[in-house]
Amino acid sequence: MRWQGRSRRKYTGGRLHFLRRKKKHEAGRPAAETTVGEERRRKIRTCGGGLKMRLLRCEFANVGDPRSGTTSRAKIITVKSNPANPFFARRNITTKGAVIETEVGDAVVTSRPGQDGVVNARLI
Numbered sequence: 001m002r003w004q005g006r007s008r009r010k011y012t013g014g015r016l017h018f019l020r021r022k023k024k025h026e027a028g029r030p031a032a033e034t035t036v037g038e039e040r041r042r043k044i045r046t047c048g049g050g051l052k053m054r055l056l057r058c059e060f061a062n063v064g065d066p067r068s069g070t071t072s073r074a075k076i077i078t079v080k081s082n083p084a085n086p087f088f089a090r091r092n093i094t095t096k097g098a099v100i101e102t103e104v105g106d107a108v109v110t111s112r113p114g115q116d117g118v119v120n121a122r123l124i
Contacts, residue, residue, distance in 0.1 A: 037057040062118065108124060
């Protein structure tokens with residue numbers, strides 16, 4: 001179980017003694033790790049009854065051109081670099097801030113594919 005509560009250690013390295021157990025609202029979920037491939041999504045019910053769309057695989061991106069002010073749907077060829085993790089680029093994992101190579105040209109991902117369910121990008 002992934003847990004997003006307080007650490008078991010103090011900043012000094014000493015042990016923290018908890019006065020309560022882990023709570024359900026502190027539980028986390030595994031990352032989507034959106035890869036390049038035939039599109040695949042998953043609906044996730046959030047706390048409060050809302051919905052999130054997890055994008056597990058993506059084939060196309062909405063690429064905006066800041067010079068002309070137009071947006072087009074372009075096929076993703078590969079992930080060139082990813083500042084979140086250098087190994088993500090090798091595995092073609094798309095996250096916010098990743099530089100992707102598209103048919104139109106290189107672009108930076110501006111959306112969060114694992115949270116929003118769509119890949120939006122801006123041309124470099």
